[in-house]
Amino acid sequence: MSSIALKLLKPLGLPEKFNLAQLIKSLVVPMSGMLVFLFIWNIGAQNIHTSLGEFPGPAQVYEESKNLIAEHNRERQKEVAFYERLDIRNAKKLAANPDAVIKTRPYTGKPTFIDQIGTSLVTVLAGFFAASLIAIPAGIVIGLNKTLYSAFNPVIQLFKPVSPLAWLPLVTMVVSAVYVSDDPMFAKSFVTSLITVSLCCLWPTLLNTAVGVSTISADLNNVSKVLRLAWLTHVMKIVIPSAIPMIFTGLRLSLGIAWMVLIAAEMLAQNPGLGKFVWDEFQNGSSSSLGRIMVAVLVIGLIGFVLDRVMLALQKKVSWDKSVELR
Amino acid sequence: MTTKTHLELTGVDIDFPTPSGPFKALKNVNLKIDQGEFVSLIGHSGCGKSTVLNIVAGLYQATKGGVLLDGREVNQPGPERAVVFQNHSLLPWLTAYQNVELAVKQVFKNSKSKAEMKEWIEHNMHLVHMDHAMHKRPDEISGGMKQRVGIARALAMEPTVMLMDEPFGALDALTRAHLQDSLMEIQADLNNTVIMITHDVDEAVLLSDRIVMMTNGPAATVGEILDIKLERPRHRLELADDPEYNRYRAAVLSFLYEKQRKPGEVPTEPVTAEEIPEQINHEPESTPLLADEQAA
Ligand SMILES: Nc1ncnc2c1ncn2[C@@H]1O[C@H](COP(=O)(O)OP(=O)(O)OP(=O)(O)O)[C@@H](O)[C@H]1O
Ligand SMILES: [Mg+2]
Numbered sequence: 001m002s003s004i005a006l007k008l009l010k011p012l013g014l015p016e017k018f019n020l021a022q023l024i025k026s027l028v029v030p031m032s033g034m035l036v037f038l039f040i041w042n043i044g045a046q047n048i049h050t051s052l053g054e055f056p057g058p059a060q061v062y063e064e065s066k067n068l069i070a071e072h073n074r075e076r077q078k079e080v081a082f083y084e085r086l087d088i089r090n091a092k093k094l095a096a097n098p099d100a101v102i103k104t105r106p107y108t109g110k111p112t113f114i115d116q117i118g119t120s121l122v123t124v125l126a127g128f129f130a131a132s133l134i135a136i137p138a139g140i141v142i143g144l145n146k147t148l149y150s151a152f153n154p155v156i157q158l159f160k161p162v163s164p165l166a167w168l169p170l171v172t173m174v175v176s177a178v179y180v181s182d183d184p185m186f187a188k189s190f191v192t193s194l195i196t197v198s199l200c201c202l203w204p205t206l207l208n209t210a211v212g213v214s215t216i217s218a219d220l221n222n223v224s225k226v227l228r229l230a231w232l233t234h235v236m237k238i239v240i241p242s243a244i245p246m247i248f249t250g251l252r253l254s255l256g257i258a259w260m261v262l263i264a265a266e267m268l269a270q271n272p273g274l275g276k277f278v279w280d281e282f283q284n285g286s287s288s289s290l291g292r293i294m295v296a297v298l299v300i301g302l303i304g305f306v307l308d309r310v311m312l313a314l315q316k317k318v319s320w321d322k323s324v325e326l327r
Numbered sequence: 328m329t330t331k332t333h334l335e336l337t338g339v340d341i342d343f344p345t346p347s348g349p350f351k352a353l354k355n356v357n358l359k360i361d362q363g364e365f366v367s368l369i370g371h372s373g374c375g376k377s378t379v380l381n382i383v384a385g386l387y388q389a390t391k392g393g394v395l396l397d398g399r400e401v402n403q404p405g406p407e408r409a410v411v412f413q414n415h416s417l418l419p420w421l422t423a424y425q426n427v428e429l430a431v432k433q434v435f436k437n438s439k440s441k442a443e444m445k446e447w448i449e450h451n452m453h454l455v456h457m458d459h460a461m462h463k464r465p466d467e468i469s470g471g472m473k474q475r476v477g478i479a480r481a482l483a484m485e486p487t488v489m490l491m492d493e494p495f496g497a498l499d500a501l502t503r504a505h506l507q508d509s510l511m512e513i514q515a516d517l518n519n520t521v522i523m524i525t526h527d528v529d530e531a532v533l534l535s536d537r538i539v540m541m542t543n544g545p546a547a548t549v550g551e552i553l554d555i556k557l558e559r560p561r562h563r564l565e566l567a568d569d570p571e572y573n574r575y576r577a578a579v580l581s582f583l584y585e586k587q588r589k590p591g592e593v594p595t596e597p598v599t600a601e602e603i604p605e606q607i608n609h610e611p612e613s614t615p616l617l618a619d620e621q622a623a
Contacts, residue, residue: 241418242420
């Protein structure tokens with residue numbers, strides 16, 4: 001097997017060196033699982049009849065994915081053409097009258113599937129970062145102080161299980177009321193999605209950080225005391241490194257939740273993104289809708305998987321406890 | 328060796344709060360230690376040796392009485408009373424070098440330049456013979472090596488008192504012998520004051536100027552103090568059949584196994600020192616391998 005292929009396979013958790021037996025185990029077995037799934041899907045799809053026709057099978061979904069990409073390319077070409085026309089018109093205007101006021105209108109085409117993927121990715125990452133920025137420091141402070149921990153624990157336990165769907169109306173109303181500006185830097189819909197995502201994915205990071213920080217070994221604390229480390233040094237040199245494995249466990253859970261929550265929030269609030277794409281297709285109800293939704297479902301799954309792998313790779317990089325096998 | 332009272336415990340009591348009321352672990356512990364003295368604490372498990380050490384370290388507060396170091400009261404931990412912890416307590420995410428560096432940076436942040444610090448860290452690593460593995464992390468080195476790094480970290484703080492809680496307890500006999508020899512050398516050079524907890528009678532006699540034997544808890548206190556007047560430098564092989572050495576050993580053993588029989592142990596006929604060594608003597612004293620280990 002070539003080294004490039006090996007590098008590509010590594011993120012999937014495959015060992016670097018392998019013999020035939022390992023090759024079968026790590027490639028052939030998952031492949032067969034995939035094939036069995038496709039087979040069952042195919043058979044199942046043929047036997048499910050909806051008001052929009054037969055449930056899409058693998059072949060149809062493949063076709064739809066090609067269509068979606070083609071649509072995206074067409075849309076991009078239209079956009080390019082639009083700006084070219086605009087430039088030509090403006091150039092003509094300028095040639096006729098050098099003082100003419102140039103108008104540049106942005107292109108207002110319908111966002112394509114690929115655009116929606118981009119929007120969702122940006123939103124989920126922004127929401128996740130905002131949540132982490134709050135959750136990690138808060139978790140450290142709460143974890144270091146027993147009183148604060150017992151004070152806030154009930155609140156955290158209360159909010160942790162709240163579904164995004166419950167937050168959404170509140171967040172929407174609050175954002176509309178509070179986030180008023182003539183020239184907003186971010187769209188309101190973006191802010192709403194971001195806050196909803198943050199509110200839902202805050203908790204695993206917060207709790208895991210607090211637990212990680214509060215379970216730091218008494219011996220290490222004693223080392224810190226004997227050295228008379230200042231509070232900040234103590235936190236930076238002892239507390240955070242020793243809690244890193246737990247913090248990352250929390251972050252991974254949070255990112256997973258963030259991605260699930262975002263799709264739901266976009267669907268419900270009609271905020272741009274993959275969720276809206278799914279909802280629009282559902283409302284559309286054309287013969288290709290189900291196929292297109294199925295493409296979205298697979299893409300959502302794939303992105304979730306990739307996000308988790310990225311976090312895992314990060315976690316492996318920063319984790320000092322090599323004795324635990326991360327997976 | 329200069330002699331002025333350096334460290335003094337006077338009337339130390341400690342009560343630990345427990346669900347069933349306060350538990351008096353120590354009662355009226357008195358001890359005076361001179362500058363440069365090597366003192367061992369010995370006693371049965373659970374009698375309160377670590378508690379004494381932690382009080383001197385400032386990690387526990389005495390309920391009554393207190394500790395004076397050079398005339399000043401000890402009421403919080405500090406690097407001038409460096410601790411070598413029983414289980415090494417190295418930060419697992421740092422290399423051996425970085426573990427020592429953390430301590431050195433803290434203690435000498437205003438008095439040493441970067442280059443001087445580096446030299447000082449390497450010097451201390453050299454003292455414990457860890458030059459070859461100083462950039463390895465704790466999970467990549469053996470138990471004995473971790474313990475040595477722990478000692479290097481404590482030494483690097485240039486403490487006035489070194490507090491060692493069973494520093495060699497978890498090690499095999501050969502490594503233990505090797506580290507005991509290193510410790511004797513280092514102490515002869517630096518003339519630190521050392522308080523060391525041990526369960527090993529031979530170790531106590533070999534290393535100490537005085538052995539403090541503690542009574543059983545609860546409300547444990549200093550039972551007897553044994554002055555060890557053996558010439559230094561001491562060599563374990565020569566001492567093995569030194570009658571003086573064996574007399575000291577017998578004294579400690581008789582304290583531990585006759586006067587302070589562990590509570591709950593079935594009292595049998597009085598045990599004589601000669602009968603005991605088989606059970607508690609961890610070291611085959613004249614193993615030829617020992618010489619190899621020391622040469623290595
Ligand atoms: N933080 C604490 N809270 C309550 N009781 C304690 C605490 N620390 C120690 N003790 C009690 O004090 C007594 C002495 O404990 P200590 O750890 O000093 O014993 P030790 O002599 O060091 O024993 P070992 O040789 O096994 O290490 C024990 O009975 C122990 O249960
Ligand atoms: Mg102890």
